[in-house]
Every structure is written in structure tokens, then in C-alpha cells.
């Protein structure tokens with residue numbers, strides 16, 4: 001893929017700097033759009049141009065992200081792809097005009113570039129889910145670096161400045177490293193348990209229990225996701241009828257979408 005090749009020669013350090021820059025922009029956008037506004041970000045965004053150049057601000061990626069929305073926005077997230085069900089998930093999202101976030105496993109892209117391209121073409125956000133679904137809490141700094149940066153290079157420059165740790169396992173060192181690369185960790189507030197062989201009706205019931213601001217954990221890879229697709233197809237129109245809207249996780253938007 002074009003951007004994969006372009007990024008093949010980028011060093012991890014250079015990528016970290018790029019992502020750190022992206023993270024600053026995305027974080028500022030998120031903070032400026034919600035009620036819990038970071039005063040430092042507002043001060044930066046409203047600062048009038050001065051005649052003397054200012055020092056480059058230090059990227060301020062926070063150690064975690066939580067939805068601040070008081071409205072009925074919901075954040076659908078799909079982990080472990082791209083896989084055989086990614087296109088089906090994308091079909092359902094498109095049918096319902098819904099935007100979501102995909103946490104990508106880097107090594108999967110080698111055989112599924114078209115799936116990732118469609119994720120981008122249809123306006124969804126992406127984040128890093130490590131190179132091969134690693135448990136970062138069991139790794140040393142060198143291994144964590146490789147897992148996050150090799151995957152980020154494969155996902156390409158449209159990847160949002162965010163990550164989700166496989167198994168939700170993120171100890172202090174891994175969190176610190178992710179943040180130092182400019183990747184905001186994004187967890188979830190509602191688990192469909194589709195990773196644990198939940199039935200279609202079980203997944204549907206979890207979806208229909210959605211509350212405003214929920215970040216919903218689902219999967220488009222890692223196994224048979226036909227129940228996920230079917231439950232999503234049933235639930236999305238009903239949730240929209242109940243007044244819910246759907247958006248990509250703000251801190252996962254690529255920098256081009258935050259300006």
C-alpha cells in the first residue's frame with residue numbers, strides 16, 4: 001500500500017514525534033469541543049499571534065481518554081481487525097450512516113490492505129492495537145516499543161494518535177511509553193462480550209442497554225464475528241430511533257480531520 005511503503009523507512013523515534021504532534025492537535029480538539037475543557041488548551045488555541053516566535057509547545061498527551069459528552073453520543077469501537085468480518089461491519093455502519101473507531105492489529109494489514117483502505121475511505125478512525133495482539137503488561141520497554149511503533153508504521157499516517165491495549169492490559173510502564181509516543185490510551189465502558197462467544201441476542205441486549213457517552217467494545221477480527229454483525233444490524237436503527245448518535249473517538253481522529 002502506498003502509505004505503508006512511504007512509512008517503511010520511518011524510524012520509531014520520528015514516528016513518535018509525528019504522532020506526538022498529531023496527539024496535541026487531536027487532544028486540543030477534543031478538549032475544546034466538550035464541556036470539560038483544559039484551560040491550557042484553550043489558552044493555546046485562543047492565543048493571539050505575537051511578533052516574536054514562541055517555543056514549540058511540548059506535546060501534552062494525557063494518560064487516558066474518557067468521553068465527556070452529556071448528549072447521546074456513543075462511540076462504537078472494533079478491535080482485532082482487519083479480518084474476514086471487517087467488510088460486513090463496514091456495510092452495516094454505512095447502511096446506518098454511522099462512524100466508528102477501529103483498533104488495528106498491525107500484522108493483519110499485510111493481507112488485508114483493502115479492508116483498511118475502506119475503513120479510511122468511509123471516514124472511520126483508527127488506533128493502534130499492537131503488532132500481533134501483545135499483552136503489553138508482560139513486556140519490557142523494548143518489546144513495547146516494537147509492538148506499538150511497528151504497528152503504527154504499518155497502519156500508516158492516517159492512524160489516529162491513540163491506542164487500545166489488547167486485553168485492556170496496560171501497566172504503568174506501557175502507559176507511559178504509549179503516551180510518550182503521542183498515543184492516548186482508549187479503553188471502553190461497555191463490553192458486548194463478543195470476544196467470549198456471546199450469542200447474537202446477548203450482544204444485541206448489551207447494545208440496547210447503551211447509555212449516553214458509552215464506548216462500546218466489539219470486534220471485527222479474531223474469530224467468527226457473525227453474531228456481532230447481526231446484532232449490530234438489528235440494534236443500530238433502533239438506537240438511532242432512541243435518539244443516539246454515533247461518532248469516532250475524538251482522540252483517534254487523524255490530524256487532517258481535526259483542523
Ligand SMILES: [Zn+2]
Pocket residue numbers: 079080129133166167
Ligand atoms: Zn484485541
